[in-house]
Amino acid sequence: MSNSDENGAKTDAPKGLVGGPPTGDLDARIRAARQRGGYGEYKTEPKEHLSGHAKAARLGTEFIAAIIVGGFIGYFADMGLGTSPWLLLVMVLVGFVAGVMNVVRSAARMNAEAIITPKMDLGPDTHRDDADGK
Numbered sequence: 001m002s003n004s005d006e007n008g009a010k011t012d013a014p015k016g017l018v019g020g021p022p023t024g025d026l027d028a029r030i031r032a033a034r035q036r037g038g039y040g041e042y043k044t045e046p047k048e049h050l051s052g053h054a055k056a057a058r059l060g061t062e063f064i065a066a067i068i069v070g071g072f073i074g075y076f077a078d079m080g081l082g083t084s085p086w087l088l089l090v091m092v093l094v095g096f097v098a099g100v101m102n103v104v105r106s107a108a109r110m111n112a113e114a115i116i117t118p119k120m121d122l123g124p125d126t127h128r129d130d131a132d133g134k
Helices: 026-036 052-081 086-113
Strands: none
Touching: 052 086
16 A cells, blocks of 8 residues: 655555654544444444354264263262262263253253344245145
């Protein structure tokens, strides 16, 4: 970006940095942008931020993490109480159940937040009138 100085010579510095105050009309530009309504407001609906692959990775991670946390709790409880391997097995099962519950809860929340548009392919039409499926 090049600008001209008082003598018409080209400079590579941004306007405002060559002599004078650096941002003389900044307040006026901010006020104008706020009046236009383009400052800090959404003009369109926010788009869904997770792709299908990201959702699957998140659900899988939540499931595995719950099992691992349950296993660690059971392992250290067994070490402290000397009941090896019983608390480890119980806590891995508890972690499995907690992981399933987390996945079901997260999937339900993702489905509730999903934005469905008419252009989306939701699968085959299941409301067929005749037995042939035509």
